[in-house]
Amino acid sequence: AQSVAQPEDQVNVAEGNPLTVKCTYSVSGNPYLFWYVQYPNRGLQFLLKYITGDNLVKGSYGFEAEFNKSQTSFHLKKPSALVSDSALYFCAVRENPGNTPLVFGKGTRLSVIA
Amino acid sequence: DAGVIQSPRHEVTEMGQEVTLRCKPISGHDYLFWYRQTMMRGLELLIYFNNNVPIDDSGMPEDRFSAKMPNASFSTLKIQPSEPRDSAVYFCASSLPGVRGYTFGSGTRLTVV
Numbered sequence: 001a002q003s004v005a006q007p008e009d010q011v012n013v014a015e016g017n018p019l020t021v022k023c024t025y026s027v028s029g030n031p032y033l034f035w036y037v038q039y040p041n042r043g044l045q046f047l048l049k050y051i052t053g054d055n056l057v058k059g060s061y062g063f064e065a066e067f068n069k070s071q072t073s074f075h076l077k078k079p080s081a082l083v084s085d086s087a088l089y090f091c092a093v094r095e096n097p098g099n100t101p102l103v104f105g106k107g108t109r110l111s112v113i114a
Numbered sequence: 115d116a117g118v119i120q121s122p123r124h125e126v127t128e129m130g131q132e133v134t135l136r137c138k139p140i141s142g143h144d145y146l147f148w149y150r151q152t153m154m155r156g157l158e159l160l161i162y163f164n165n166n167v168p169i170d171d172s173g174m175p176e177d178r179f180s181a182k183m184p185n186a187s188f189s190t191l192k193i194q195p196s197e198p199r200d201s202a203v204y205f206c207a208s209s210l211p212g213v214r215g216y217t218f219g220s221g222t223r224l225t226v227v
Contacts, residue, residue: 032213043118043205043218044157051213090157101147101170102216106156 002027004093006105013081014113021076021108023091030096033074035065038088038107047089050074051096061085081112120206120219127226132194135222138187139208147216148181148191149205157205163189196226 003026013019025031032051036044048059055067065076074091088109092102119138127133139146148160161171166183174181178197183189193200203223207216 034215036215036218041220043220044207044216045218046215049213049215096213099164099211101159101162103159104149104157 004105019081025093034092118219135191137206143208147207151203
């Protein structure tokens with residue numbers, strides 16, 4: 001069965017500093033990996049995905065994520081955090097190939113402090 | 115494209131009442147998903163449809179929950195009778211087949227008192 005772990009419930013970072021939100025996954029085969037962001041009172045919005053190819057994936061709003069197969073990780077990163085990045089971030093996985101639905105982590109709340 | 119549309123945005127109901135949540139997916143998307151979000155359990159998949167056919171409802175917590183998709187542009191999630199522990203935010207999402215992300219609606223915040 002597929003699963004995702006986001007080990008941190010909360011991440012605090014100062015504005016302008018780099019940020020990392022951690023994600024590890026478990027699948028039987030190869031993974032498709034996704035990051036979503038949720039702002040207050042809104043639905044989840046797609047940030048980026050890893051399917052195959054380059055291990056460093058670039059997405060919306062300056063975010064990127066690095067796929068590490070040996071560590072089964074897909075950490076979300078941004079070189080310089082903005083206060084407006086404060087939100088709830090979800091990592092998700094599904095198996096490749098297959099049509100199984102995405103399995104989401106519990107989410108990590110990011111707070112960027114001015 | 116108006117995106118995935120859910121209604122109502124907020125619902126407050128008394129325990130024992132029937133609640134119906136509605137979802138209009140993006141036109142042309144043939145997958146539809148219902149998720150429930152709570153602080154304790156995060157985002158849980160309740161049921162999903164492909165071409166209007168329910169594929170997996172193993173996430174539906176009890177027989178009190180039911181979902182239908184009578185056509186490609188409409189789905190409902192019904193709770194009858196509702197209980198306080200059903201209080202959560204319910205999201206609908208749709209997608210195309212293949213390796214694509216989902217588009218989520220804005221959710222329905224359900225409070226059962």
